[in-house]
Amino acid sequence: MKRNLLDIEIEIEKADIASQPELDAVVNAANAQLAPGGGVAGAIHNAAGPALYQECRKLAPIKPGEAVLTGAYDLPNKYIIHCLGPVYGKDKPENELLANCYKNSIRLAEKYNLNSIGFPGISTGIFGFPAKQAVEVVFNTVLAESPEIKHLKKIKFVVFSDEDLQLYKKKLQEISAG
Numbered sequence: 497m498k499r500n501l502l503d504i505e506i507e508i509e510k511a512d513i514a515s516q517p518e519l520d521a522v523v524n525a526a527n528a529q530l531a532p533g534g535g536v537a538g539a540i541h542n543a544a545g546p547a548l549y550q551e552c553r554k555l556a557p558i559k560p561g562e563a564v565l566t567g568a569y570d571l572p573n574k575y576i577i578h579c580l581g582p583v584y585g586k587d588k589p590e591n592e593l594l595a596n597c598y599k600n601s602i603r604l605a606e607k608y609n610l611n612s613i614g615f616p617g618i619s620t621g622i623f624g625f626p627a628k629q630a631v632e633v634v635f636n637t638v639l640a641e642s643p644e645i646k647h648l649k650k651i652k653f654v655v656f657s658d659e660d661l662q663l664y665k666k667k668l669q670e671i672s673a674g
């Protein structure tokens with residue numbers, strides 16, 4: 497599904513975040529040490545190769561809501577933006593920390609003059625953030641940031657389940673209709 501929000505194309509697809517060759521940057525749902533892990537971090541580190549962790553370890557640790565940029569190595573993108581989401585029920589305020597992930601990633605993409613960025617559902621896997629609550633935070637943050645966006649032309653949300661696909665589509669329909 498594709499819609500335009502102001503001048504930015506928003507795309508939603510059920511796919512693997514590590515197989516997005518058309519995007520300048522993909523976002524990693526990282527751990528504080530920026531180490532290979534499960535879920536998104538596992539997929540990204542596996543596809544990028546071991547040199548990624550060599551760069552990552554120099555930038556670690558990061559705090560919830562922070563984002564850092566590295567090369568993409570064997571991934572087909574220009575950069576990877578690594579973001580630590582909040583652990584639901586532990587890192588608070590959780591909505592604000594999750595919003596910071598999206599805000600800081602978008603600002604980094606702008607700083608590097610990127611045209612396109614792809615996000616997974618940060619914190620909604622191992623970190624336990626409810627997907628429905630996360631989707632609200634994600635779109636509110638993108639809407640709040642959009643007036644500041646000068647370079648980014650496309651934001652893609654790469655989801656991993658049919659339930660998440662429906663949640664994202666419904667929310668995008670709501671805000672693009674209103």
Ligand code: AR6
Nearest residue numbers: 512513525527533534535536537539619620621622623656
């Ligand atoms: N592509 C797109 N989405 C994916 C993929 C993929 N390849 N794999 C999983 N998802 P998670 P978190 C979805 O657990 O909650 C790691 O071990 C998944 O279904 O990757 O921020 C790190 O090292 C879920 O909706 O990230 C951290 O320790 C979403 O992506 C910790 O997990 C995020 O799931 C981070 O946990």
